[in-house]
Amino acid sequence: MISEPRSSCPINRSLELLGDRWSLLILRDIALHDRRSFRELLTGSQEGISAPVLSRRLADLVDQGLLTKAETTRGKQGRYSLTERGLATMPLLVELAHLGGRLDPSTRAHAPDIGDAPSAIEAAVSALRAAHIGA
Structure with a gap:
């Protein structure tokens, strides 16, 4: 993660925060x-992320405020949850899935079943908000 932005461009900043090969996945x-x-x-990673890389990326996503981690007792698995900031990436994930399906039609069968209408994305985000934040 790049802590100090290289420029004031919002696209650049998004890429600095999320543009590594694993964060969006x-x-x-x-x-x-x-x-x-x-x-x-x-x-569950079909792409084969390694344990050290996953650990680092999860820590970065928590540090960036995109995820929270529920601490548990020793020997139990902590659970990661999306924050409001993490939920804000959902429209981007849906659009990337649609773009991937257009660029490589063989991937369309694995696209999220959300649809591209703003109301469908909003409904999905609301459901995730309830599951992850409890709101």
């Missing part, structure tokens, strides 16, 4: 596949 797995423990994220 971790957010995808938490939001769209309900993988919320370290073990679920590690074993």
Whole structure:
């Protein structure tokens, strides 16, 4: 994570915070596949993220305020939850899925079943808000 922005461009800043090869995939797995423990994220990653990289990225996402981690007793798995800031990435994830389906039609079958209408995305975000934040 780049802590000091290189410029005042909001696109640049978004890429500095989320543009590594794993952060958006971790957010995808938490939001769209309900993988919320370290073990679920590690074993459920079709892309094959390594444990050290996952650990670092999760810490970065928590530090950036995109996720929270519920602490548990020793030997139990902590659960990661999206914050409001993390929920704000949902429209981007949906649009990236749609773009991926247009660029490579063989991936369309794996796109999230949300739709691209703003009301559908808002409904999905509301459901995630209830599951992750309790609001």
